[in-house]
Amino acid sequence: MSRYLLRRLLIAIPSLLGISIVLFTVLALAPGDPFEELATNPNVPAEVRMNLRAKFGLDDPVPVRYVRWLGAMAQGDWGFSFASRIDVDTLILQRLPVTLLVIGSSQLLALLIALPVGIYAATRPYSWFDQIANTLAFVGFSLPSFFTGILFILLFSITLDWLPFVYRADISATGWQWFWEHFKQTLMPVMVLGLFQGASYTRYVRSAVLDVIRLDYVTTARSKGLAERAVIIKHVVRTALIPVVTLVALQMPAIFGGAIVTEQIFRVPGIGSLLISAILANDTPVVMAVTFVLSCLVIFFNLVADLLYGWLDPRISYQ
């Protein structure tokens, strides 16, 4: 097991290097200039911009810049943002808690909906419940989050005036008041993300359970006289979960990406909105760092998925 882990981690290094080269080159070749606003401002002499470019090393050839970036990165120096002149790691750490909170709760919500609904629908295929669940699931993952987001704002903030639609990370209230305000403002983004994910998970859970539920060993379990509940939970669901776990794990990085839109709509100060503003400002060090973190997440969650397989299904070995 530990040898397997080590091997996987070693394999990850060249992949990350490759990814970083591609990212860096694409960003370096992409049009745009971090000092664009200086260029259009007549009060700022061109020399200031030239000076800044030289100071931040933007005039060097791309390979030189890459090696410099890699060297600094290896020592844990992520560079600093051109826009705010703050270290990139500070910037990301500032945004991380909010993103984790929103994405974590939305995933929890998605699974809380998907597992019971999917399993129940699969045990009674083509029943009324199944039909309705299916229809809602289709509707849920066909609607893009920017659409549901705006719909929610119109309904809950503007028409009903129940919830705020501007997310504020630091609320000055204390105690229960603080908790309540946070709950109110987190509700809409979490619902938008969670319902979308929950809808597609429901479909997966249902089909995974359907695949397993007709297998012989399930019939055996039933004929042993086990209660239906025990059959489903202990025998069916555990096996059926394997593809679902892969899906959830592989979806995680995509969810970070998908959250970008939602974060922008609700002004959630998370990683996604950081990425968007950095892209708009051509703030390459931040874009580089955030995209690199996202690619690390892909590799990491792949590994997590593989390790979970073994735990769920001991027949899978790590040799």
Place this chain on the structure above:
Amino acid sequence: MDEQALRQLISDVEHKRLSRRDFIDKMVAVGVGAPLAAQMLTHAGVAHAQPRSDYKPTKRGGGGALKLLWWQGATLLNPHFAVGTKDQEGSRIFYEPLAGWDPEGNLVPMLAAEVPTAQNGGLSADGLSVTWKLKRDVRWHDGKPFTADDVVFNWEYAADPATAAVTIGSYSNCKVEKIDSHTVRVRFQKPTPFWADPFVGVRGLLIPKHLFEAYKGAKSREAPTNLKPVGTGPYKFVDFKPGDMVRGQINTDYHLANRPHFDTIEMKGGGDAVSAARAVLQTGEFDYAWNLQVEDEILKRLEAGGKGRTTVTPGGNIEFIAINFTDPWQEVEGERASLKTRHPLFSEAAVRQALNLLVDRGSIQEHIYGRTGLATANFLNNPERFRSKSTKWEFNVDKANQILDAAGWKRGADGIRAKDGKKMKVVFQTSINAPRQKCQAIVKQACQKAGIEMELKSITASVFFSSDVANPDTYTKFFCDLQMFTTTMTQPDPELFMDQFCSWQASTKENKWQGRNITRWRNDDYDKAFRAAENELDPVKRAALFIRMNELAIENHVVIPVAYRPRVAALGTKLRAPLSGWDNDMWNLRDWYREA
């Protein structure tokens, strides 16, 4: 309008035949900003208008929270690095300049005890120095006194090229010396008619010497105070998350009585302009929203919510079409649009004149911009009510056709005009932005009727407005026949704004397309007028020169102004916030209050 006419108007003001307000409006209409207009009156000895303050609260604090919404969050809080408006406004919560600009172009003292004038000995007759008297008993937020040393330090800090301050332009041509603990003198290298630039307005915010002294020059990025401002302003720093939130609390030691009104302030960033307008006008979640570049129709619908109102603040932004005077389709010595070429169509004045008649500014205002973009014929700012009195604009396809016919451009079988084998085909580019694409379509339609074939091109804003030397599509290269964008007059004085038509500013390969003259129009009269204005100390003569320059650019159809774009903000119904088009929106934050 020449010097004589200007003097007549000033004497009218002096003898109360013309109100001060009307005079300034007239000046603004002919392209002279309100600050220069006010300067003319001061110079002529017309009493300086006492800046009015409508501030009502009679005690400090008690106003609760002030919530401001920016659709782009502030990314840094050091005014000397503040690139965009968002950063300048974020810094303005905590820092103050010696003086700011009010909506009528008057200087309002902030950290200065009084505005320097010739009468109080602040201005030298030779235009080489200004003496500022500082307000006493002002303290930085950490309790240290504010003195002349701080002012001198700001000059040293910003003028040092190694600091890489964006404010360097305002400080590199002068020397600042301390006279006593509360007096400083700014010495200019040459006679400077517009002296109110260093330490004034947007680029004049002052940072404390004792916290930045160790971080002057190359180490400027490392100063911890860059992120935790300690200023003299009405609000003290609490917390800052770049791109997201700036928070402050009341400065109970503020140097002006009964101010500020609010107990806390927060400036939230991110999202988009429409939903920012919504949060103020429709749900009232926020008290103020910045720079609402939203179609007027939407704004009106949101205003019906009754929670807030939009305000339109006149400033100096013009949406215009630039005409290329060089040939972008021909390469000379490896350079497109080289100064050695002439544009095959637009070098002929008649063609430019016809084109000017084909821009339907009325429809553009009516159908696209509404209150947020007023039709204009002037390159410099031009409020609606003076539209007819200044250079006229006209939309007339028939007249354009006549002009082109007379100039010998005959329609071919395909309906496209041609002359000497040259077909009238032009490419018109702009950045991607919904109202701009609509404008392009309106212009194209009219041109078609006049036998001009127009190809429309739209470029992503991040490319169009970049200074990327390798990219052919930047607006400074202008490898195209026509292009449209907004130019901002970021300085109250027109000098820097008007240098964009000087021949030595032409944007070429040699200067890496950094030159400000993008149309590459060159005119001796214009150059001469500009040179004269640079050294002219009499504000009236100087204003006359600027008016002349504006007329030259318009008469020669170098640019076609499309719409004058005032700044639009949304305010909660009860919020009272004095905004000025010549300074930041928060220039007078200390006077903001909410009616009971």
